[in-house]
Amino acid sequence: MVRFIVQALVTMVGLWLADFLIAGVEFLSTGSLIAAAIILGIVNAFVRPILVVVTFPITVITLGLFLLVVNAAMIGLTSMFLGGFVVDGLWPGIGAAIVTGIVSWIAGAFIPDEARG
DSSP, X not given: OHHHHHHHHHHHHHHHHHHHXXXXXXXXXXXXXXXXXXXXXXXXXXXXXXXXXXXXXXXXXXXXXXXXXXXXXXXXXXXXXXXXXXXXXXXXXXXXXXXXXXXXXHHHHHSOHHHHO
């Protein structure tokens, strides 16, 4: 449970930063940001693994770059579930995926292993 909470907080920071940096990504309220982080965590836990397996051949061909599209799709799916979170297309979704991924990568360097699971 601690791992999910820490990951949700890191995701929330990444999504907030994406809202700030990427045109086309917008949150209508702080509650939407919190809900988006939680829903994105759930979507990444259940839907993303299936999509990663299905798209494995194209991921190999693109040397892993297609995972950005998969991550953008997960962010877009989250925005479809949540009315207060807007992603205006594929490119803002990819930008949000990049920003969120970089924030997660940086946070992973500072969070001790016992908190990450």
